[in-house]
Amino acid sequence: MSNNHSNNIIEVKNVSIGYSNKKDTFIVSENINFSINKGELISIVGTNGIGKSTLLKTLARIQPQKNGIILLNNKKFNEYSTLDIATQLSIVLTESPSSKNITVKELVSLGRHPYTNWIGMLTEVDEKIIEESLIDTDTVNLVNKKCSELSDGQLQRVMIARALVQDTPIILLDEPTTHLDIYHRAYILKLLKDLTNKKKKTIIFSTHEIDLAIQVSHKMIVMTKDKTYFDKPEMLIKLGCFKNLFPSETIEFDNKLKQFILKK
Amino acid sequence: MNLILIITFIISISLGTVSIPLREVIISLFGGEPLKSSWKYIILDYRLPKAITAILAGGGLAVSGLLMQTLFRNPLAGPFVLGLSSGASLGVALLILGTGIFGISFGGFLLGSWSLVIASAFGSFLVLLAVLSVTFKVKDTMTILIIGLMFGSVTAAVVSVLSYFSNAEQLQQFVFWSFGTLGNVSWNGILILFFCITIGLWISILTTKSLNALLLGENYAKSMGVNLKLATFWIIVATSLLAGSITAFAGPIAFVGLAVPHLTRQYFNSSNHLVLLPAVFLSGAVLMLICDTVAQLPFIELTLPINAITSLLGAPVVIWLLVRKRKLFF
Numbered sequence: 229m230s231n232n233h234s235n236n237i238i239e240v241k242n243v244s245i246g247y248s249n250k251k252d253t254f255i256v257s258e259n260i261n262f263s264i265n266k267g268e269l270i271s272i273v274g275t276n277g278i279g280k281s282t283l284l285k286t287l288a289r290i291q292p293q294k295n296g297i298i299l300l301n302n303k304k305f306n307e308y309s310t311l312d313i314a315t316q317l318s319i320v321l322t323e324s325p326s327s328k329n330i331t332v333k334e335l336v337s338l339g340r341h342p343y344t345n346w347i348g349m350l351t352e353v354d355e356k357i358i359e360e361s362l363i364d365t366d367t368v369n370l371v372n373k374k375c376s377e378l379s380d381g382q383l384q385r386v387m388i389a390r391a392l393v394q395d396t397p398i399i400l401l402d403e404p405t406t407h408l409d410i411y412h413r414a415y416i417l418k419l420l421k422d423l424t425n426k427k428k429k430t431i432i433f434s435t436h437e438i439d440l441a442i443q444v445s446h447k448m449i450v451m452t453k454d455k456t457y458f459d460k461p462e463m464l465i466k467l468g469c470f471k472n473l474f475p476s477e478t479i480e481f482d483n484k485l486k487q488f489i490l491k492k
Numbered sequence: 493m494n495l496i497l498i499i500t501f502i503i504s505i506s507l508g509t510v511s512i513p514l515r516e517v518i519i520s521l522f523g524g525e526p527l528k529s530s531w532k533y534i535i536l537d538y539r540l541p542k543a544i545t546a547i548l549a550g551g552g553l554a555v556s557g558l559l560m561q562t563l564f565r566n567p568l569a570g571p572f573v574l575g576l577s578s579g580a581s582l583g584v585a586l587l588i589l590g591t592g593i594f595g596i597s598f599g600g601f602l603l604g605s606w607s608l609v610i611a612s613a614f615g616s617f618l619v620l621l622a623v624l625s626v627t628f629k630v631k632d633t634m635t636i637l638i639i640g641l642m643f644g645s646v647t648a649a650v651v652s653v654l655s656y657f658s659n660a661e662q663l664q665q666f667v668f669w670s671f672g673t674l675g676n677v678s679w680n681g682i683l684i685l686f687f688c689i690t691i692g693l694w695i696s697i698l699t700t701k702s703l704n705a706l707l708l709g710e711n712y713a714k715s716m717g718v719n720l721k722l723a724t725f726w727i728i729v730a731t732s733l734l735a736g737s738i739t740a741f742a743g744p745i746a747f748v749g750l751a752v753p754h755l756t757r758q759y760f761n762s763s764n765h766l767v768l769l770p771a772v773f774l775s776g777a778v779l780m781l782i783c784d785t786v787a788q789l790p791f792i793e794l795t796l797p798i799n800a801i802t803s804l805l806g807a808p809v810v811i812w813l814l815v816r817k818r819k820l821f822f
Contacts, residue, residue: 290711314717326565327707330763334707341705341716347766348701390708394716 236302237398237430238287239263243296245279245286255294256282262449262458264432266397269424271441272434274451275473280434281322283451284402287432288319314342318394320387320401328376332386335375336362339393361392364427365419381412388419392427399423401433405440413437417444438470439487461486497547497774500781504546504788505539538675541682543781545674548682549738550748550780551773552689554756555696556734557749558772562703562765563727564636570750571735574623574640576616577746578647580739581670583615584608585651588666589658609684613736619643620732624724672743672799674784681741688737693773695730699723700765707763745799747806748783752776754813779805 244258256279264270272280285291287298289305298305300316308316318339325335339361340354350358362368365385370378378386384404391399401420405413417437421444423429435441441448442461450457450469457469464470470481474488482489505517512535516526520535553571560569560576571577587607623640655663677685702723705713714720738745756772757763783805787796 285711288715290714310714310719311717314715317715319712319715321709321711323709323711325708325712327562327763329757330707331761334704334763338704338708338716341701341718344701346698346701348704 235265236263237266237300238432239297239299239302240287241297241299243286243298244294245282245291246294247282247291248294253294257451257456258295260296260456262447262456264430264447266430267424267428268430268446269421269444270430270432270447270449271445272432272449272451273436273438273441273473278451278453280451281402283449284319284400284432284434288317288400289313290319311342314394314396316396317398317400318391318396320384320391320399320404322402322406324383325375325387328374330375331371332367332373332375332378333358333371335386336367336371336389336393339390339395342394357395358393361389364392364423365389380407381409381415384408384412384416385419388416392423397428398430398432401431403434403436405435405437413440417441420444438473442486494774497778497781500778500785501543501547504543504781504785505535541677541679542675542784544682545677545685545742546780546784547777548685548689549674549742549745550752550776550778550783552692552734552738552776553745553748554752554772554776554779555693555769556731557751558753558756558765558768559696559699559703559727559731559734560749561753562706563724563731565706565709566636567754568750569640570747571616571731571739572744572746572749574636575619575643575647576732576735577739577744578644579615579617579619580612580736581615581651581744582619582647583611583613583736584669584740585654585666586615587611588669589651589654589662609688609737609740612740613688613732615647616736616739617728617732619647620728624728669743670799671797672745672802673795674742674780674798675795677741685737685741688733692730692733692737693769695726695733696769699726699730700769703727703765704763743799745780746803747810748776748779748802751806751809751813752779755809758813 240260240262243260244255245260246253246255248254260283272283274280282291286293293305300308337350337354337358340350340358341348344350344354362371365388367382367385367389370382370386375383375386388401388404404416404420408416417440420431420433424431442465445461447459448461448464450464450473452469452472457464457467459467465483465486473481477491479488479490481487502514502517505521512526512531516531517535520526520532521540526532557570560571560574561567563569564574622643623636626636626639655666658666702713702718705716705718706723710720735749752775753768753772756768756775760767760771762768783798783801786805787798787801
């Protein structure tokens with residue numbers, strides 16, 4: 229059981245992602261390959277519009293893949309029912325909840341949706357999981373607040389709490405650090421790291437914080453126009469992936485410092 | 493809340509053109525003989541059905557407003573704003589006015605209660621379907637509202653064209669219907685209305701779990717295992733059943749569907765549809781009974797159109813909410 233294969237939780241083979249309307253299909257990125265093990269923290273980086281969100285939404289099965297195979301627990305992605313998927317992966321999106329009037333407690337409790345009965349009654353087990361997730365994300369003191377009253381950092385934590393409540397082995401987050409100051413950015417990333425270490429969650433998130441992502445991720449997915457790279461951060465640095473990410477006359481990646489330096 | 497409903501229910505019954513003492517009202521309601529036998533007749537055959545219609549109509553419209561606000565993720569959604577009532581009007585107009593124009597004579601049977609309900613529910617169902625098909629194309633909720641209003645204008649225009657070619661008698665019948673009235677519903681009609689509302693409410697209850705998930709938005713709902721298409725379909729069926737059947741019997745009644753869900757959310761401080769559904773139904777019923785009582789204008793031989801009263805009461809409430817909260821959340 230200790231071979232590499234059984235530890236695989238997500239495997240992506242030759243996948244193309246994109247979106248389509250009635251007439252055309254737009255491929256955003258193709259030939260994506262990676263395999264993710266249980267308990268890994270994976271970050272997706274790349275320039276604006278390169279397809280980070282599309283990749284995440286494809287992995288969440290909100291958007292269908294255009295080509296290739298995605299395996300979840302060595303089983304084809306499409307063979308899962310919507311409800312089965314809901315018990316396997318949860319998401320935190322950039323869009324804020326449509327209802328601003330909803331309280332934090334109500335919002336977080338909604339994460340139990342795949343497990344509750346036809347009318348959505350919470351059992352004691354549900355309540356306990358909710359309580360735990362609130363503690364883990366340090367949101368206990370927010371339970372009675374409405375979503376409209378939260379700061380960006382608080383809302384992000386609440387949304388992560390909701391994903392935790394959904395009790396899935398995999399959590400996908402789309403740019404969880406945008407709109408946050410550097411402390412809260414670090415806080416969220418540290419929280420994600422803790423969740424992979426302590427709760428053995430597999431977490432995939434997209435971000436523009438390449439510097440921080442290098443420090444915190446087990447492996448990274450670097451999306452560029454020509455190719456999508458997948459490896460440990462050190463290997464990606466050696467390969468020079470980050471060097472080519474942006475035009476070097478403005479900003480350049482320093483391999484030793486492991487961060488971007490503004491050109492004078 | 494239940495208590496308030498019962499109190500307003502009795503007040504509504506006891507007030508009217510002919511003043512009847514409260515004690516006598518209660519006696520008649522429980523099957524006893526009041527001092528005058530005409531009182532019993534007034535209460536059992538006129539005021540009681542009217543009050544029951546008010547409860548069904550107010551509660552049903554409020555619930556349909558709640559469903560639409562969640563489905564469209566828009567605080568301004570409601571059966572009236574989204575052109576649902578106009579759709580129902582069109583259905584009824586085609587039925588009442590169209591029969592004359594196209595020279596089709598279906599006899600008295602067609603103008604019976606069932607055909608009114610079917611025409612009206614069908615009209616509102618069509619408009620809702622049209623609005624929804626647009627919703628899948630444009631994601632912006634503001635655009636959807638404007639499109640709903642446009643649908644309303646179009647149906648209103650068709651109705652005017654129909655009216656232009658109709659004879660006076662039919663026109664009068666339609667105009668009276670469009671004023672909105674709770675008083676013209678017979679016991680038979682109430683039975684039909686009760687039947688439609690009960691089914692509508694049951695479907696609403698079955699969709700509460702999906703409705704709650706939809707509070708987070710479509711993508712989140714999907715990620716939590718909601719079958720969006722199925723849920724949307726049932727929510728629409730429930731809404732058109734509720735709004736359609738009520739509009740058929742009581743005419744287009746404005747603002748109840750829009751205002752009551754907001755008031756209830758304020759009061760109960762909850763977004764959980766399991767709490768909101770019964771609360772909104774009761775609040776809608778109470779509000780409608782109050783409007784009906786106001787419309788009665790005690791001691792004056794006049795009954796105002798209920799549609800005017802709900803607008804007179806409802807519009808200021810929405811304005812007050814907007815000014816106080818500066819933003820209308822749902």
